[in-house]
Amino acid sequence: MDTTAPAPGDRAADSPAPVRRHRARWAVPAVAAVAVGAAFAAPPLLATAGTGGLPEVTPEELLARVVEAEPQALSGTVVHTARLGLPDLSLVEVGGADPIGLLGGSSTLRVWSDGAERSRVSLLGQASEYSVVADGPEAWTYSSSDDAVVHYALSDADRARLDAMVDAHAAAPPVAGDLPTPEELGRAALTRAEQHATVGVDAATTVAGRDAYQVVVTPRGADTLVGRIVVAVDAATWTPLRVQVWGSDDAATPALEVGFTDVTFAAPSDAVLTFSPPPGASVRDVVVPLPEQPAELPAGAPDPQALTEALEDPTATPPLPEGVTVTGDGWDAVVQLAGVDVAGLLAADPAALAEMAVPDTTFGSSEGAQQLLDQFVPADGEGPVPDLDQQALYDELTTPVPGGRLLESSLLSVLVLDDGRVLAGAVPAQTLLDLAG
Template identity: 35%
Template sequence: MSVLRSRPVLRWLVPAAAAVTVIGGGAAIGTFAAQAEPSLPPRSAAQLLVDIQTARLEGLSGTVVQRADLGLPPLAGLAAGGNDLLALATGTHTLRVWHSGPDRQRVALVDTLGERNIVRDGRDLWTYDSRTKSATHRTLSDSGEEQVPPSLPATPKEAADAALAAIDPSTEVSVGRSATVAGRDAYELVLKPRDEASLIDQIRVAVDAEEYVPLRFEVFADAADRPAFEVAFTQIDYRRPDADQFRFNPPPGTTVTEQSTGDKPDRDGSGPGRPSADEPGHPGAGDVTSVGEGWTTVVVAELDTDEVPKPEAGDAGPGGVVDAPALIGGLPEVSGDWGKGRLFSTKLVNVLLTDDGRLLAGAVTPERLYQVAKG
């Protein structure tokens, strides 16, 4: 069984780590093509922040490219072949996006093997996978608040909203060079942590100079000159998409699963009506807390020791997916006055799994995790 379906600990490693990276705050496989720097009227960081928050967006459609090279260990790369969330944390991905007000959105992830869609049309929420010819449908409440957003941002705006919401005194905010993104002139907002314990050097947000919509979002690791994670429009159209774009009709031969309002979308392998492994009430679920603030926040999860995979050497399991024991066994052993465990390291995130059943994750140095583990 896939490591991300069978055990809570590995399900934490990349989705949680990616969230810590984006919200808390290696060379990428190429960067978006650089163009001549446009000449724009001066604008302060405070003005740009207000512009972003007050921008009125009636609609848009476009193509988004997401690129990531987080420096994942080799075994994690193998595991990515069996899980969409883990795969999104590596390589290059192309998405088509449509937005028409607060209750109509569509995101399509396109790859060589097929297309996956998330479509919201009013209270109807559909997910569809052309590879498996399967779809799920939910009817949202009037507020739609129970909708679960993707674990990785689908657009620069989603990523920027999360980063800007986390701005506090630990963040230095400035204006960088102007740029051209998707044929649009843009200002660049630069966010830098003041705490040297953070693995993130800076986050850059390119903002449309006329519409004030984020067009590009980049995360740079410490001492790196290329982004470890970036998501950017390569084409954008601010005209409101036609309503037909949001009407989803399952293609012939599609297996449709109806989910009730209380169910979460099937993002981590849990079927309809089944709680995911990190929810209260699930066997092996434990308390999740955070230590610290801002860029150096560390998430701590108390795991049921019976659910923690025992490290074993081994190759990929059925379908090329690495089993949890093999993945854990491939991580380096670490120890100190806090105890013993295994360390999962990327350019932007470190995750410590201790032998006594704790998982600590953050966009911080291993030393910071050891300090928190010691208590």
């Protein structure tokens, strides 16, 4: 594929941006596919399988090489296919290429990354494009169907504070939000592969014309909807090239598949990774707040140091904030949130948003939440995903049940109750209904 000609919104830069080894990414309004990076894992490790001429490697060695490998500069084409059994979303009008489409059917994405903190992912429609461009703590989205750009950035003061945090801790706070790519999903899946599953190496394969090992993760939970996950790993760079997730009720066809159809491991042109709005496009700037750390933590708030240590240790369990409980463990685990104002969140009520935040942070009040909503959802209603009717999407994805509404898919169930409880897990819907009482 041609990785030198910039897509809409590109321009050549006077000089390349400085490269840091961390990925300082800030949230952008993209719909991620089903998360495959939950805690699962690997003892006892299985024996090796046929390697097709590749050097033999044990599951333990392969996992270590993937997790420890440096992210690679690359460019390529990705096909994302979801067979989640969700309702037809065609009635929810979004228009053009849009992340909502990742919830069902097949989508094509183009991917560029410098292997550090600059990347572009473009979701391609029949005659449109939705792009996410990240450059350190800045991000842009561009919708060609609306010719609209949204620029997300920290204030100057928060940028200086973030740089100080990076210097002190050698890593910026991880914030997800990219459109899904095989590399990101694969690394997330394998990073925590240390318990609650068996892991083996399947026969070698070829993905995008490259020799690849296959890691097979089989959850040991008796109640989980996930049957197995297979991650194809490039034999030369240890980069995940494809992720396939099977539901427990269908061993023939993956419910979710994200994989490269072509890939080149070389630094993309600077013009591709540098963004400027196309001529005539509307541009809206959003200042993303970096939450303040209070001198004293409020009751029920997780300790930041403990949270950081838990995130850095794949075997650790992150502390839970007040109002969040977990029933069971591994792939059978169910997370329950209490006191959620779903109607308020769907209506973009700042009070509902404030209740979801840790108290005393930048937006942990109705006033702060209102300021945040004014940034992300302006008065004209042109949000990050144009013309998205959140209530209509919610109604399409869920079905009425006694006391609330239920979302069922081949890999995930979510139960939203009228009393403010929300239960979610990779388990059958009946499991959630039984726990809800």
